[in-house]
Amino acid sequence: MDNRKKKTLGVALTATLAFSLTACTSSSNTTTSQAGTTATTATATGASASPSKMDTSEFQTISYVMLGDKPKNGQFEKVMEKVNAILKQKANAKLEIKWVEWADWQTKYNLLLASGEPVDLITVATDWLDTWQNAQKGAFMPLDKLLPTYAPLTWNEVPPENWAETKYKNQIMLIPEDHYTQWVNHGFLYRGDWAKEFGITTPIKDWETMGKYFQGVKDKKPGVVPWDANGTAAGNIGGYINSYTDAIELPVNTGLFNLIYGKSYDQKYTAYSPIFDSTFVDFAKLMKDWGDKGFWREDVLNYKGDNRAELEAGKSSVDQHHTQTFLGERIKMDKLQPGSDLQFFPFSATRNNLVSMSITHGGTSIGAKSKHPERALMVYELIRQDPEVYHLMNYGLEGVQYVMKDGKRFRPDGYDVQRDDFYSNFWGGRTDKNEIPDGTDWVGKGALYASYDKIKKPFPYGRFVFDKAAVSNELTAITQIVGQMAPAILYGKAGDPEKAVNDFRTKLKAAGYDKLQAEVQKQLDAFKTTVESSK
CATH class of the missing domain: 3.40.190.10 (Periplasmic binding protein-like II)
Incomplete structure (x- = not known):
């Protein structure tokens, strides 16, 4: 201007x-x-x-x-x-x-x-x-x-x-x-140069290939923590749900991560929890496998370091965040780790489950x-x-x-x-x-945005406001359980994954989870009526 x-x-x-x-x-x-x-x-x-x-x-x-x-x-x-x-x-x-x-x-x-x-x-x-x-x-x-x-x-x-x-x-x-204009859909930022070195020649689009990448780092990059995760973060479970279900997260806050989703875009008014089906068991097993293989620190649950700074220093191979962060880090990594060819695996890439930002x-x-x-x-x-x-x-x-x-x-x-x-x-x-355009923007930004535009669905819950009054006590208890029990499952530190998941579910049910989901469904039904009557 x-x-x-x-x-x-x-x-x-x-x-x-x-x-x-x-x-x-x-x-x-x-x-x-x-x-x-x-x-x-x-x-x-x-x-x-x-x-x-x-x-x-x-x-x-x-x-x-x-x-x-x-x-x-x-x-x-x-x-x-x-x-x-x-x-x-x-x-x-x-x-x-x-x-x-x-x-x-x-x-x-x-x-x-x-x-x-x-x-x-x-x-x-x-x-x-x-x-x-x-x-x-x-x-x-x-x-x-x-x-x-x-x-x-x-x-x-x-x-x-x-x-x-x-x-x-x-x-x-x-x-x-x-x-x-921005995209805040999450994924893994990873080093393209290392991926090619490990024989991964196409963009990563699933968690299995990401595991192969981590194993390559573990085997061939001494002194590097494959994913120097902060054990207080819960981006991995939300990302896994995004990759392996069609669920859309509802604005119903249950603490460390949200438990209740809309079933899919076509069933957006059906309350559903991937925590209570095979999705969460499969996730827990994978995280136990990754933890056992040393893909993060042994004391991950107590670690509160800066994963992104470790990536920039060449001491970690990924960071978990969103598209806008990737675009900025791509430029920084070109300078801090020349030739790193930073790439992005958006969690939505696995099954094109991408919803526009609210x-x-x-x-x-x-x-x-x-x-x-x-x-x-x-x-x-x-x-x-x-x-x-x-x-x-x-x-x-x-x-x-x-x-x-x-x-x-x-x-x-x-x-x-x-x-x-x-x-x-x-x-x-x-x-x-x-805005003043950034002259150093990554040349692939336009193509990335265009790829998102081809598959995006409009965010369906912009006007949905969950009233927690009827389930306030249950929501408080559930939030505490999520904060206390979930981190160990999220990073494979809870022992047998199936038992850990079952114990977690049992505690949630005892705290009133069914009542909470029923209340969410009741309010979704009312919201659906309002939306359809306004058309």
């Missing part, structure tokens, strides 16, 4: 915010607009508000809860200094990031939201950050009346059908990251106890809509973190990742229109 376009949109956005601060229109019609909406269009749907409620004369500090480890090289502070200078000028506000670090992140995040602390902006996600559960606990402020006035560009940018997927009890609980995989909410919700939305609007602020939050300082060439981003000469790296982990409102 050239400077003239940046300036034009920046002026339009500033005018929009200024106009909305004095607007007192009462229209509440919702319209969908394109990028670059003018101030007049954006405020045409402004909510009724009195000027006194929109006074920005008081300088306010806005907090933003982000997931991730706080950067330690000083670059983050330099970027935020620039961001806050702009925010002071345009919204008389300052942004402070409140980090929820990765160590025990899920517990810390949910405790923060349950504490009642008056945080302002909050990174949310309905599929991995318990958004609906937290909404049921009253963690978020309804945004319906605030958005048209304090974030008018975003209000118009998000179409009505997308706003519908952000509602709990018919109130908007979050702003979706619905205008950003538009609420990323989003932003306002804390229920926020003292400055109006100003918080103004700040959010600037981060999402103002190109200058957006580029700072996502890329850092031009000339330090990146340089521009032919409309694309490149690393500056002499860039040092330890010294110069920057991230803000803003995952709650990225938009394609404000």
Whole structure:
């Protein structure tokens, strides 16, 4: 984006915010607009508000809860200094990031939201950050009346059908990251050079071939842990279910991993658990085999190291994560491990079971106890809509973190990742229109995306909100059992796999699993009726 376009949109956005601060229109019609909406269009749907409620004369500090480890090289502070200078000028506000670090992140995040602390902006996600559960606990402020006035560009940018997927009890609980193209389907990142060395000449598409790859590493790469897995993670079971069933995970949180799925895309309203059929037994046997062969550390259940860092250092042969991570790591590995030819085995490749990402995989909410919700939305609007602020939050300082060439981003000469790296982990409102293409993107990215587009199915549960009230006690007990018993099964440390699985199932049943699944089915039936009646 050239400077003239940046300036034009920046002026339009500033005018929009200024106009909305004095607007007192009462229209509440919702319209969908394109990028670059003018101030007049954006405020045409402004909510009724009195000027006194929109006074920005008081300088306010806005907090933003982000997931991730706080950067330690000083670059983050330099970027935020620039961001806050702009925010002071345009919204008389300052942004402070409140980090929820990765160590025990899920517990810390949910405790923060349950504490009642008056945080302002909050990174949310309905599929991995318990958004609906937290909404049921009253963690978020309804945004319906605030958005048209304090974030008018975003209000118009998000179409009505997308706003519908952000509602709990018919109130908007979050702003979706619905205008950003990404794939977060999971799989194994593995070294293509080593795979060829072990006689694996075609892309890996199943777990049996992945086992052959691991055995090659074990036999021929001394000092390398085939999969230096973190024993607190549970991506392997979800991945295996994705590879060997047609099941689609439901947004019903049962702790370390989810137990209840929709049977298939054609039977999306039928509650089903692969934990209670042969799928989980087959998985447990494979993990026992892999563990016995030494594909991970003997003390895997106590290991909390950084698998990705080990891959980058040549000390591990895989990492388990999603497509977007693979695309970034592909570039890094080309530099850190020249010739590694990093490849990706998406779990969906085994049987083409690929569902598009929910538009609420990323989003932003306002804390229920926020003292400055109006100003918080103004700040959010600037981060999402103002190109200058957006580029700072996502890329850092031009000339330090990146340089521009032919409309694309490149690393500056002499860039040092330890010294110069920057991230803000803003995952709650990225938009394609404000992205600057990465000039170092992997050349195969387009083909990979195209292969996904050929087989993807739309996510069917965007508007399904599970109400746990009727099974709250059972859900608590089941979540505890999953956390206590499952890790040993997931990494082959529970003894005989069949016995371990049967014991696990028995405990789940005793805790009320059947009642839980019946309640899920009841709510799916009601959801199906609602969906079909709206067609």
